[in-house]
Amino acid sequence: MHIVDTRGERCPRPIIETKKALKEVREGESFTVLTDNKTSFNNISRFLNDNKIGFSVTEKDGVWTFVVSGSGSDKTLTEAESYCELPSEMPVSGNWAIAVTSDVMGYGDDTLGRRLIKSFFVAVSCLDNLPSVIAFYNAGVKLAVEGTETVEILKELESKGVELILCGTCTDYFKLDGVLSAGKTGDMYQIMQKLSSAAKVIRP
Amino acid sequence: MKTDLLKFTDQGGCSSKIPPAQLEQVLSKLPVPVDRNILVNIDTHDDAGVYRLTDDLALVLTTDFFPPVCSDPYEFGQIAAANSISDVYAMGGTPSLALNIMMFPAGKLPLKEYAAILQGGYDKAAEAGVKIIGGHTIDDQVPKYGLAVTGFVNPKELVTNAGARAGQVLILTKPLGTGIILAGHRLGMTGEVVAVAARSQMKVLNNTGAALMKKYGVKGATDITGFGLAGHAIKLARASNVSLHINMSQVPLLPETYRLADDGCLPGACFTNLEYCEKDVLDAEGLDYTLRMIAFDAQTSGGLLICADEDKASVLLDELISEGMTSAAIIGKITSKAEKLLYINH
Numbered sequence: 001m002h003i004v005d006t007r008g009e010r011c012p013r014p015i016i017e018t019k020k021a022l023k024e025v026r027e028g029e030s031f032t033v034l035t036d037n038k039t040s041f042n043n044i045s046r047f048l049n050d051n052k053i054g055f056s057v058t059e060k061d062g063v064w065t066f067v068v069s070g071s072g073s074d075k076t077l078t079e080a081e082s083y084c085e086l087p088s089e090m091p092v093s094g095n096w097a098i099a100v101t102s103d104v105m106g107y108g109d110d111t112l113g114r115r116l117i118k119s120f121f122v123a124v125s126c127l128d129n130l131p132s133v134i135a136f137y138n139a140g141v142k143l144a145v146e147g148t149e150t151v152e153i154l155k156e157l158e159s160k161g162v163e164l165i166l167c168g169t170c171t172d173y174f175k176l177d178g179v180l181s182a183g184k185t186g187d188m189y190q191i192m193q194k195l196s197s198a199a200k201v202i203r204p
Numbered sequence: 205m206k207t208d209l210l211k212f213t214d215q216g217g218c219s220s221k222i223p224p225a226q227l228e229q230v231l232s233k234l235p236v237p238v239d240r241n242i243l244v245n246i247d248t249h250d251d252a253g254v255y256r257l258t259d260d261l262a263l264v265l266t267t268d269f270f271p272p273v274c275s276d277p278y279e280f281g282q283i284a285a286a287n288s289i290s291d292v293y294a295m296g297g298t299p300s301l302a303l304n305i306m307m308f309p310a311g312k313l314p315l316k317e318y319a320a321i322l323q324g325g326y327d328k329a330a331e332a333g334v335k336i337i338g339g340h341t342i343d344d345q346v347p348k349y350g351l352a353v354t355g356f357v358n359p360k361e362l363v364t365n366a367g368a369r370a371g372q373v374l375i376l377t378k379p380l381g382t383g384i385i386l387a388g389h390r391l392g393m394t395g396e397v398v399a400v401a402a403r404s405q406m407k408v409l410n411n412t413g414a415a416l417m418k419k420y421g422v423k424g425a426t427d428i429t430g431f432g433l434a435g436h437a438i439k440l441a442r443a444s445n446v447s448l449h450i451n452m453s454q455v456p457l458l459p460e461t462y463r464l465a466d467d468g469c470l471p472g473a474c475f476t477n478l479e480y481c482e483k484d485v486l487d488a489e490g491l492d493y494t495l496r497m498i499a500f501d502a503q504t505s506g507g508l509l510i511c512a513d514e515d516k517a518s519v520l521l522d523e524l525i526s527e528g529m530t531s532a533a534i535i536g537k538i539t540s541k542a543e544k545l546l547y548i549n550h
Contacts, residue, residue, distance in 0.1 A: 011472035012387055019468030043475045047468075051493055 002031035006040065007063065014040040015047055018068070022053070025070035033066040040064075097133045097198035098124070100140035105204045117143065120204045121153040130162050131202075133194045136183065137167035142174060146181040154182040165191055207317050209272035209280055210390060212309065213346050224431055224480040243359060244295070248443050250365045251291040251426055254357065262359045266291035268429075269305045269350025273386055273504050274403055277317045281324020283406045284349045287429065287505035289332050292355035293414035294427035294508060296363030299332050299355040304339025307348040321349050332409050363417055365443035367424030370540040373517040374448065377413045377524055378405055378507025379531040380433055380498055381461030387471045388464040398460045405458060405531075406505040412527045413508040419523075420516045428506035432477045434499040434546060436509060438484050441538075441545035444511075449547045450536035452495040465501070466494040473502035484545040491550055499548055511538060 004021045006014035014035050021031050035041055041057070041064040048055045054069035104113025105120055121143075124131070134157070136143060143150040144166055158164050164183030171177065171185055195201050228249070236247050243262055244254035252266035268288040272280045285302075292299040304325060308318050318341075329336050334353065382402050389399040410427060417425055424444055426436045433455065437448045477500040487496055507529070512520050517534060524532040536549075 011475075012468060012470050013391060015470050016391070016393070016468035019466075039472055039475075043470070043472060046475055046478070047470070 001067075002029070004031060004033045007034050007036040009035075009040070010037060011040050011043055014044055018044055018047065018066075022068070022070060027070065029070040031068055031070060033068060034063060035066075036063045095198055096129075096131050096200040096202065097135065097195050098131050099195055099201055099203045100134060100136045100143065101138055101203060103139040103142045117204055118149050118153070121150055121157070125153055125157055125160075130157065130160060132198065133163040133165060134183075135165045135167070135191045135195055137170050137191065139170075139174075141166045141170045141176060141180075144180045144182040145176060146179050151181045158182055163194070165194060167191060206275075207277060207313065208275040209277055209317075209347060210275050212312075213271040223476045224435065243362060244364055248365060249439055250443070251294040252297070252355075254295060254297075254359075254362060254364075256359055260358050260360075262357050262362065264292050264295050264297040264299075264355040264357050265353075266355075267305065267350065267352040269307075269348050270504070271346050271348050273382075273406070274399075277320035278324040279403060279407075280347075281321040281326075281349060282328040283324075283403065283505055284321075285325040285328035285334075285351055286332075286407050286409055288351035288353050289329065289334060290410045290427045290429070290505060292353055293410035294363070294425055295355075295357060296361050296414060296417055296422070296425070297355035297357035298414075299334045299353050301354045302329055302334050302336045302351040304336055304341070305348075305350050305352060306339065306341040307344035307346070308341055309345050309347060310343050312345075313347065321347070325349065325351065328407065328409075332411060361418055363423055363425045365424070365426055365440045367422075368440055368444035368446050368448075368511040368538050369424065370446050370538055371514060372424070372511045372538045373514050373534055374437075374450065374536040374538065375510040375512055375517060375521055375524070375532060376428070376433070376455060376507055376535045377410065377510065377529045377532045378408065378428075379456035379458045379461075380428070380501060380503060380506070381458035382406055382504045382506065383432075383471050383473055383501040384461050384465050384469055384498070385458055386504070388460070388469040391469065393464055393467065393469055394460050398458075402458050408505075408529075410508050412524065412529055413510065416520055416523055416527070417508070417510060420512065420520045422510055422512055422520075424511035426509050428503045428509055430473070430502045430504075431480070432474070432500040432502050433506075433509070434481045434485060434548065435477045438481055438545045440509065440511070441541075442484075444538075445541050446538050447540070447542040447545055447547065448536060448538055449549060450499065451549045452491070452499060453550050454533055454535045455498075456531040456533045456535075457498065461498060461501075462494060465498055470497050471502065474500045477502060481546070486544040486547050488547070488549040491548060495550070496548055507532070 004017045057066045104110045105116035165186040166183045168185040241256040244250045252264045254262050256262045289299045385402040388394045426440050428436050441448045
C-alpha cells in the first residue's frame with residue numbers, strides 16, 4: 001500500500017501530500033498517511049471529512065496512521081444495470097451454505113420457532129461473510145412466500161448475491177406455484193450438489 | 205550571506221494569532237472599562253479602541269505585531285507597519301503617531317538587520333503620514349515587529365463593525381491569498397514572481413479605501429487580516445446584527461492562490477479559522493471546497509471590507525480602482541439577520 005509519511009512535517013505539508021496521493025492512486029485503491037503532529041491529525045481529518053473521503057485512523061505512541069480510501073465521494077449506485085456488478089463494499093461470499101429444513105427453528109414450540117427463524121435470517125444478513133447458497137426444503141420453502149415476514153429478508157440476501165434454492169418437489173407439494181417472491185426452484189440433485197461442495201453447512 | 209528572516213520562524217504573519225475562540229474566552233473574563241467617552245470598546249472586538257476627546261475629535265488606538273512573513277528585513281518592516289496602521293483606516297480614522305514594538309534575536313542576527321526592519325517600518329509609516337516617536341525592543345529568539353498606532357477620527361465619521369445595514373453591498377479592496385501564497389512559497393510550490401505580487405499587496409496602505417469611505421459616508425467596515433475574510437465578516441455581521449452573503453467567484457484572488465490551495469496548500473490558520481467560524485456559516489450546496497477554504501485563509505495586511513449603500517457602491521468601486529486599488533470588487537451583499545451570520549456562495 002502506498003505510504004505517505006509526513007512525520008516531522010508541519011502543516012500544510014501533510015495536507016499537500018495527502019491531496020497529491022489522492023490524485024495519484026488508482027480508483028478504489030487505499031493509501032496510508034502518517035503524521036506525528038496533533039494539528040496535522042486534526043486538519044487532515046477535517047479535510048477528508050469535508051471532502052467526503054472515507055478513512056480510518058489509529059494512534060500509537062504519538063503517531064497517527066490514516067488509511068484513506070482512494071475512491072473519493074460516496075459510491076451510491078443508482079443505475080439499474082449497476083446492480084449487476086458487485087459494489088466494492090459488498091461482503092465477499094464465503095464458501096459455506098445454509099440448509100433450511102423447516103419454517104421454524106429448533107424444536108419444542110413452533111410459535112417460538114417461527115420467531116427464531118426470522119431472527120436467524122436477520123442475523124445472517126448482518127454477517128460480513130455471507131453464505132454462497134441457502135437451500136430450502138420441506139416447510140422451509142414457505143419462508144419464500146410473498147407477504148411473509150421472512151421473504152423481504154430473503155430478497156435482500158438474494159440482492160447481495162446469495163443464491164436461494166427452493167426444493168421444487170416441496171413447492172409443488174405445498175402448492176406454492178405463483179406465490180413465491182424469492183429464490184429459484186431446483187431439484188434434489190442441484191441442492192445436494194450445492195450443499196456437498198460447501199466447506200460448511202449450517203442448519204438453523 | 206543574505207539574511208533570511210524566515211529561518212527564524214515556522215509560522216508567520218497573522219497565522220501566529222491565538223485561536224479566536226480561546227482569545228474570546230480569555231477576554232470575556234476581563235473587566236470592561238466604563239467611561240462614557242469610550243466610543244469603541246474591547247467588547248465589540250473591533251479593529252481599534254476609540255476614545256472621544258471632544259464632539260469633533262476622538263482618538264483611535266490600535267496595535268499589531270508578528271513574526272516575519274518574508275525573508276528580507278526591510279520588506280518585513282514595511283509590511284508589518286502597513287498592517288499595524290491599517291486598523292486605523294478601518295475605523296475611518298487618520299493615523300498620526302506610532303511606537304515601535306520589536307523583539308529581536310540580538311545574539312543571532314547582526315544589528316544591521318534590526319536597523320533594516322526599523323527602516324522599513326519608518327518608510328512605510330512616513331508614507332502614511334505617521335510619525336514614529338518611540339518604541340520598545342526586547343531580545344527574543346524569533347524576531348517580531350509591528351507598531352502601536354494612534355490616529356484621530358471625527359466621531360460623526362467613525363466607521364465600525366456595528367455600522368453595516370441590510371440592503372448594502374460588500375466591497376473588498378484587496379485580493380485574498382497572502383496566507384496560502386506565503387506558505388506555498390516557503391514550501392517551494394510557487395516561484396518568486398508570485399511571492400513578489402503577494403508582498404506588494406501587503407505593503408499597500410488602506411488610506412485610499414479610508415478616504416473613499418469618508419467621501420461616501422460609509423459607516424460599516426473592517427480590515428481583513430488574521431481571521432480571514434470569513435472570520436472578519438462574521439465579526440462585522442455579529443456587531444451589526446445582520447447577515448452577510450459572499451460570492452466567492454467574485455472575490456479577487458492573488459495569482460496562484462486557487463491552484464496552491466487546490467493542491468492542498470492550506471495553512472493551519474485556515475482550519476483554526478474554520479473551526480471558529482463554522483457554527484455561524486452556511487456554505488452553499490455544492491460550493492467548491494477550495495474556494496470555501498480560501499475564505500478562511502488568514503491574511504496579512506489585507507484590504508478593507510466596505511459596507512456601501514447600494515446606490516453608491518458602483519461609483520465607490522470605480523473610484524477605488526482608478527485610485528490604484530485595481531483588484532477591488534463587489535463581492536456580495538448584506539441582508540437582515542437570518543439564521544446564520546455568513547452565507548458563502550459560489
